[in-house]
Amino acid sequence: MNITVIIAASLRTFTNRTPEVRLQADTVREALQALTDEYPEAARGLYDENGDLRDFVSIYVGDRDIRSLKGLRTELQEGDEIYLIPAIAGGACESVISTERMKAVTIEEKEIRRYSNHLQLKELSIKGQKRIMAGHVLVAGIGALGGVVAERLAAAGVGTIGLADAETVTPESLQTQTIHSTRDVDRPRVSSAKDRLKKLNPQVTAVVHQEKLTADNIEDILADYDIVVDASDNFVSRYLINDACVLQEKPEVFGAMYQTEGYVTVLGGKDSPCLRCLYPSPPPVGIVPTCSASGVVNTLPGILGAMMATEVIKLLTGNGEPLIGRMLTVDIWNLRYHMVHTAKDSGCAVCGTSPSIRAVQDMDYEDFCGLREDPNEEPIGSIDPEELARRLENNEAITIVDVREPHERAIHKFPGTLIIPIGQLARRQKELDPGIDTVFVCKEGKRSILAIRTLREAGYTGPMLTLKGGFDAAAQIIFPNEGAWL
Amino acid sequence: MALADHNITDKIDITDVTCPITFVKAKVAIEELEEGEILQIHLNHGEPLENVPRSLGEEGHEVLEKIDNGDGTWELIVRRGAD
């Protein structure tokens, strides 16, 4: 039989980092024999001195543990996949709330009816509900996913819910972000969410952190919480939250969505892989559209957010089988659900055995994605805002191209410019005049560099400049009196 | 045995509520006690008298006695079980 053996990242030290081995075998034993013939080191990882399979390795054929089949004698079918994963995956967890903290909670008379559904449930009961009430949970990002998580946790009775977000409610939020109402447009999302939670359950304390999470503030903000929910929509925040959770040894419930698909998992706890174990680096800028640029079915955050809140409740109460070492992927349009095994990577930069990241740091995402200057490449010319302002005042012939995403442009309008998102640049290069300077503008002056590279690769030969510091820098200089800027 | 024979630790009245809050209130009250301590529950005849003792028994607590007050209410004497 043709068999594929798939090796979890943490076990790949024994297979020269090979993630997958194709071989011939009729039983699991034969497959492991063929594997160790090819990679003798693997024998040391799989078997102890007595030649018995090590406890910490789980072997799955398809989605079934061989311990529930015939062990090593399990017969294989043509095309079967064998998964080798560390046994830390899955299973029950310990509550993150200590018994002392649970016992310190009393359920008041009026709370008995409010929480009666959980109190009746054998899985939660009184102790479970007390642990929920003792819990401090931070929700990072109060958009579509974070809003659902916060509402469910408030209704569940989570004692303290932190709301971390720096944005305001926009009209385009309303279809997906049901924590905010039509009247909340233009209000800070944290204020709108806090009002909603208070209305939903006055017993709950909602703490507002109206700021962007950065390397400077994240450690202080996280310190008071037992669990962090990452419902942010960008890679800079996700990696920052991941690193901070690993360093503070806090479990993190992670959720993300794209159009009709979603992902939920638990990261960063003692036994869980972290985001960097699964994805050492984020996808390059421009390859994956940002959430706001790609749309989403408005029911998806309801489903995923409720799943994320369920994971929080499992971790608070130490009940059920949380998504530790597993990731659930959901496609609600085609109704495909998959449980994917995930594993800690011993070579991980933040949670591995010899981590290179020992403190949180703000990631320069563009830099992280390889946008750093390549010394062999022709340097990219730049113009600073003062110079651009002078040339505009002198009515010099110059083309300005705004390469920001549509949702950014709604806030800062730059008059008299061509609007071409990066993805359309190559196709629309004929709109540019190669006889005059073209200045590319983005928010911070990084994606504009990517824009210039993209056009160079597409064969555009006219002079191109990047606006230094992007709109953020130009706003103060070019039209200082324009209220609409910031 | 009579009420006076029991060393009552705590009392609750669940005559003002209906199922399932009857059971939930009894459960919350008994779990506040230490193992072996005694809870006295004042409850109505009928559905509460049928269901509350059975449900508490299923949770591992021991129903020691049911005392008829003769006015449609009962006193249920329950010993807190182990966790």
Ligand SMILES: [Zn+2]
């Ligand atoms: Zn890691």
